[in-house]
Amino acid sequence: MRQTVKALKPMIEGFIETNGELSLKRTLKSGQAFRWRLTNDGTDWVGVVRNTHVVQLTQQPDGKHIHYRVLNGHEDNDHNQEIKPTVKGRKRLKTSDESDGENPKDQYFYSQLISDYLRLDVNLTDLYDKWSKSDDKFAAIAVNMSGVRVLRQNFAETLFSFICSSNNNINRIEKMIETLCQKYGKVLYESHPELGTIHSFPEITRLAEESVEPELKKLGFGYRSAFIHRSAKTICDEYKCPEKWSQELAQMPYSEARQALQRLPGVGPKVADCIALMALNHLESVPVDVHVFKIAQHMYLPHLKKNKSLTHKSYQEIGDFFRSKFGPNAGWAQAVLFCADLKQFKQ
DNA sequence: CAGGTC
DNA sequence: TCTGG
Numbered sequence A: 001m002r003q004t005v006k007a008l009k010p011m012i013e014g015f016i017e018t019n020g021e022l023s024l025k026r027t028l029k030s031g032q033a034f035r036w037r038l039t040n041d042g043t044d045w046v047g048v049v050r051n052t053h054v055v056q057l058t059q060q061p062d063g064k065h066i067h068y069r070v071l072n073g074h075e076d077n078d079h080n081q082e083i084k085p086t087v088k089g090r091k092r093l094k095t096s097d098e099s100d101g102e103n104p105k106d107q108y109f110y111s112q113l114i115s116d117y118l119r120l121d122v123n124l125t126d127l128y129d130k131w132s133k134s135d136d137k138f139a140a141i142a143v144n145m146s147g148v149r150v151l152r153q154n155f156a157e158t159l160f161s162f163i164c165s166s167n168n169n170i171n172r173i174e175k176m177i178e179t180l181c182q183k184y185g186k187v188l189y190e191s192h193p194e195l196g197t198i199h200s201f202p203e204i205t206r207l208a209e210e211s212v213e214p215e216l217k218k219l220g221f222g223y224r225s226a227f228i229h230r231s232a233k234t235i236c237d238e239y240k241c242p243e244k245w246s247q248e249l250a251q252m253p254y255s256e257a258r259q260a261l262q263r264l265p266g267v268g269p270k271v272a273d274c275i276a277l278m279a280l281n282h283l284e285s286v287p288v289d290v291h292v293f294k295i296a297q298h299m300y301l302p303h304l305k306k307n308k309s310l311t312h313k314s315y316q317e318i319g320d321f322f323r324s325k326f327g328p329n330a331g332w333a334q335a336v337l338f339c340a341d342l343k344q345f346k347q
Numbered sequence B: 001c002a003g004g005t006c
Numbered sequence C: 001t002c003t004g005g
Helices: A002-008 A024-028 A102-117 A124-134 A136-142 A155-164 A170-184 A212-218 A224-239 A242-251 A254-261 A269-279 A290-300 A302-306 A312-341
Strands: A012-017 A037-039 A044-049 A053-059 A065-070 A187-192 A196-199
Touching: A012 A102, A024 A044, A024 A053, A044 A102, A053 A102, A053 A187, A065 A102, A124 A136, A124 A312, A136 A312, A155 A170, A155 A224, A155 A242, A155 A269, A170 A196, A212 A224, A224 A242, A242 A254, A254 A269, A269 A312, A290 A302, A290 A312, A302 A312
Parallel strands: none
Antiparallel strands: A012 A065, A037 A044, A044 A053, A053 A065, A187 A196
16 A cells, blocks of 8 residues: 555665775765755765655775665655555565565665665676777876766756756755755655755756746856746647657667757767766766866877867867777766866875 | 856 | 856
8 A cells, every 4th residue: 555655665775786886975065966964974875866766875894885875765656556665674584474575676776776876787897908908198197086986867867967067066956956856856854854855857857947047046056047947838839759869879870869969959979978978878088178178288288288178179189099098988087087077085 | 256158 | 248246
């Protein structure tokens, strides 16, 4: 019964093996996702996976496992019909009164969900080795920058998050996205002791409503207010089913997807590349921001030092250089170098 | 000046 | 160019 499930507040948790190939801090707090928060005196990360599941992740002392806990129930969960709240203790054995197969099935579902989000299927050791062999500079940086992963994120959240990112800093981007979720998202989890009520990211159809632009202006979104509303409206008008469109963009060749994305207001080359890399599985996409521009100038392409700012031509040149150096997953290599360049990860 | 875009 | 440090 649904009421029973709600009342019992199912607690699903377990461990996922990472083979030492995941740094939660470097992955969740390196500016690709903006909604993960450190809680419990700096030990646990809390965020939203697949825009439905409020998940708490903890890096284990052995460095080779993460513990996960799904904090919210199963309202609006269309993946499973009914899940019995059988998991309480860690690695608890099944008791005789529990029906066979239910508990492992749930754990499998959630560990798969989280592993998919973190792209744990990708062997990061192999990638780091390959990139280090083809570039000494990368190798020198990578030894102190292990476990940087490119997340597999939602399309809509990535799109509107990076529209907000233009000419902006990470702190303010996080605040703006939180505002979007609180104002237009649905409640996923109520009254977290440190984070308060946790909301989903808004539906595109919600952001397409006429009232959104003036409301966002009032909330301090500046010129991004119009970009957000007009992009949402364009998607709803032209593509009807946003989910289907994102699947089509993922199927297209990278350059075509990039071109299609740039038809949206507020989406230029850099934002389009972020979406392609983080939400459409186009791992050859190399978003070139000021950080990557400086990295390219100092480490690889010294002739660009004469350029004061990024031009269309130098943008293309840097992306092509990364792809020629690091291959089909160049965007991921860029993410590692970018992470190393952020203030918070220096030394 | 901050992870650009029109 | 919006806006906050």
